[in-house]
Every structure is written in structure tokens, then in C-alpha cells.
Amino acid sequence: MMGELDPFVVAVIAAMGVATYVTKAGGLWLLGRVDLSPRVESGLEILPGAIIVSILAPELIGGTLATWIAAGIVFLVAWRTDSITISLGTGVVAILALRAML
Amino acid sequence: MGGETTSQQGDAAGSESTTFSLAGAWKGFIACVPVALGVAGYGVLFGVLARQAGLSVAESTLMSATVVAGAAQVIAIGVWDQPIPVAVVVGTVFVVNLRYLLMGASLRPWFEELSPLQAYGSVFVMADENWALTMQELRSGNSAGAFLLGSGIAIWLFWVLSTVLGAAAGGVIDEPATYGLDFMLTAVFVTIAVGLWEGRSDLVPWLVAAGVAGGTAHLLGGQWYILFGGLAGAGVEMIRYDG
Structure with a gap:
């Protein structure tokens, strides 16, 4: 029970990790290529x-x-x-x- | 982390070019320890909640080690169910984390001088707390590019270890309602909401979010109302925006 790793749960966690990393790296990558308007920024905030x-x-x-x-x-x-x-x-x-x- | 890479090209934000050194990472680590201790309190709480939601100690720990996003993880636990609503969990995590786009973008004037591995490796451990510390550091004219990585490693360590603690403790409690722990998640969200409140201008988007979520909760199956409410709030904010 303590050390149990359900393969499906691990897959969901991996997907959460990818979704999170995409947002963290995305800002670095995106800017300079696409301009976020202050309007969009206020929405994200x-x-x-x-x-x-x-x-x-x-x-x-x-x-x-x-x-x-x-x-x-x-x-x-x-x-x-x-x-x-x-x-x-x-x-x-x-x-x-x-x-x-x- | 080791080598010092200094690039000569100037940047808009600072006159000195950004370095990436062990000393810079260490400086970030030390500066972030007090903050990381605060994060640890939150990690214990996350561990307890994750365990109540049915995750094992290993699963809770894996989540903290690989996702590294406090608010999103607590929210994911809030929508966690049996069977797991995968699309809602992953979708909500993504949407809550969209603000990281802005944080990552704000680092760009300094980080574009680093190698891709240094820059894209560092953002893995970026959290709200160490991002704020790093921006202070960089804006004050210090060009330690490894500060984010060092401070992030401090956060990561405390976050993961405290999750193990909380998850182990959470497993001992078998009747959560007896201790009022079933109310804990609600209390956590109320507390986070108070912390996120930035002033009266938040009122309209928050009311719209609450209204849309409350209205669609019964119409739609599952927990999609959370995403609809959140996106409606952001949509209204964008429409209202007037510079």
C-alpha cells in the first residue's frame, strides 16, 4: 500500500508533469516568437x-x-x-x- | 551545473551578461531555504490530502518530484476521484499553470544568454516562490543565471521530502471526518483564494467564475465545471481589460 505504484496513476502523473513543464518552458520559448498582449496576460493572471x-x-x-x-x-x-x-x-x-x- | 558560460552579447535588461556558475546556484539555494521551509509546511499538507484521495506514499512523492507545482497539485487532488477523471485532472493542471508562461517569459532577457540545457533545465524547478526571488536578484543587477536552478533545487528538496512526511502521516488516519480532515481541502482552497486576492478588480471575474461553475456543476457530468468556471473568469477579465 505504502510503496504501491499503479501504472495508470503513474501515467496520469506523467501527463500532469508534461502539462506543467510545457507551461514552464513555453514562456521561455514562446516569447520573442509570439507576443502576448497585456490583455491576454491579465487573463492568464x-x-x-x-x-x-x-x-x-x-x-x-x-x-x-x-x-x-x-x-x-x-x-x-x-x-x-x-x-x-x-x-x-x-x-x-x-x-x-x-x-x-x- | 559546473562550467561558467559567459556570453558577450548585451541585453535589454542589464548591462552585465548573465553567468551560470556553481556559486550562483549555491547563492540561490541558500537564499531560498527559509522560503522552502514555508513550502514544506504546504508539502506536508499536500501529502496528507493526496493520501486521503487514495494515492499511495510512492505515488504522492512521484507527483511532487515530477510535477513540482504546488497549487496545481492540490487542485488535482481536489478533483481526483475513482475512476480518475484524467482529462479534467490534466486539463485543470495545465490551465492553472498557464501563468507560468508569463513567469518564463519574464526570465527571457537573462536566460537567452544561457545554453538551452541551462535555461530549459532550470525552469523544471521553477515555482512561484523561487521565481519571485530570482526576479528580485536579476533585476537588482546580479547576473547569476543559475540562481533559479539553485533556489529551485531548495524548493524541490523540501517539497518532495515534506510530501513523503505528509503522505506517511496521512495514511495513519483512517476516519478523516472524525478529525475534521474532510473539511481540510475546502479550508485550503478558501485560504489560497484569500492569498490570491489582489483587490477589487478581481471581484467581477471571480463572481463570473463562481456563477458559471455553480451553474454548470449540475448540468454537466464530472468536474468539467471547474475548467468552465476558470476559463469564464479569465475570458471576462480579458474582455474587461482596458490597459
Whole structure:
């Protein structure tokens, strides 16, 4: 179980690796050959945030009251402290407490 | 890494030409260790989450060692399922990483003086953190072209080792919900979102992304809504762009 390497999973990981490397090397290669307009750059910059929000939205829409409140608490703590550790720690405590209460 | 290759052609960004030396790589490595320690905390978390998603310790470690992209890996684990939605996983990883195009492009004034092996080898270990450090270094007039490689190796080492730790620890926990760990991924994404927020101008594209994702989640099978939401957000941003 610990050292298990499923050939299919390895293939998926390899594909992820290639997809990532293409983007890392692509910028070096592309520029000078193709011009990225500032418009396209602004679109690329927004992508990570937009993807994260896209994962969260349906999850929260379909979530329980406990999930909503706990997510709200994580949001506030992350915003105030900028610390992943404190945010996640508070989040776990919050979800356990809320599930016990609600 | 060894040899020092100095090219004489001038470049637009700096007056000195870019070097590629062991000393430059070492400088990058040392400068990046404190940052890499922070990355390690994130790696432990990734290991735990990957294990919860059903990956073995070896698979989680292999992913960290070969993909080397923190946010994309956590997102891939978020969409991971049985059976694995291959197209969505690989497609999402690609789209999340498209910002690397910009980072790679910004290195070009310095990196075009390096050999292809030096330049294209270095970008394998490029992550957000060491890219930012390298840009600071290069812009301040130091022309250590191996800085990205050295700092990237620091990130890579800590990222891979911390993944092993997290994955080993994650396997010990057999009932994630008891410890609130099933909520962890949501909490991680909320935290990342707060960190990525750059100001009010992000509001419209983010709302569009959330709306499209929320709207299509039930219409479409699988997890394609993530890509649709993300691309819709980027599309709106490009349409709104006014210089």
C-alpha cells in the first residue's frame, strides 16, 4: 500500500508533469516568437484564482450549514492573519465544534 | 551545473551578461531555504490530502518530484476521484499553470544568454516562490543565471521530502471526518483564494467564475465545471481589460 505504484496513476502523473513543464518552458520559448498582449496576460493572471473559486462555489452551494460557517471563519482568519497554519487549524476546530452543535 | 558560460552579447535588461556558475546556484539555494521551509509546511499538507484521495506514499512523492507545482497539485487532488477523471485532472493542471508562461517569459532577457540545457533545465524547478526571488536578484543587477536552478533545487528538496512526511502521516488516519480532515481541502482552497486576492478588480471575474461553475456543476457530468468556471473568469477579465 505504502510503496504501491499503479501504472495508470503513474501515467496520469506523467501527463500532469508534461502539462506543467510545457507551461514552464513555453514562456521561455514562446516569447520573442509570439507576443502576448497585456490583455491576454491579465487573463492568464486571473486563472488560478478563478479556478479555485470555481471549485469552491458548487461545494459551498451544496454544503451544510456547518460547512458554510466554518468556511466563513477560515476566510476571516486567513484574511486577518495571512497564515495557512492558523487558518487551517481554526477551520478544523470550527468544523468539529459546529458539527457537534448543529 | 559546473562550467561558467559567459556570453558577450548585451541585453535589454542589464548591462552585465548573465553567468551560470556553481556559486550562483549555491547563492540561490541558500537564499531560498527559509522560503522552502514555508513550502514544506504546504508539502506536508499536500501529502496528507493526496493520501486521503487514495494515492499511495510512492505515488504522492512521484507527483511532487515530477510535477513540482504546488497549487496545481492540490487542485488535482481536489478533483481526483475513482475512476480518475484524467482529462479534467490534466486539463485543470495545465490551465492553472498557464501563468507560468508569463513567469518564463519574464526570465527571457537573462536566460537567452544561457545554453538551452541551462535555461530549459532550470525552469523544471521553477515555482512561484523561487521565481519571485530570482526576479528580485536579476533585476537588482546580479547576473547569476543559475540562481533559479539553485533556489529551485531548495524548493524541490523540501517539497518532495515534506510530501513523503505528509503522505506517511496521512495514511495513519483512517476516519478523516472524525478529525475534521474532510473539511481540510475546502479550508485550503478558501485560504489560497484569500492569498490570491489582489483587490477589487478581481471581484467581477471571480463572481463570473463562481456563477458559471455553480451553474454548470449540475448540468454537466464530472468536474468539467471547474475548467468552465476558470476559463469564464479569465475570458471576462480579458474582455474587461482596458490597459
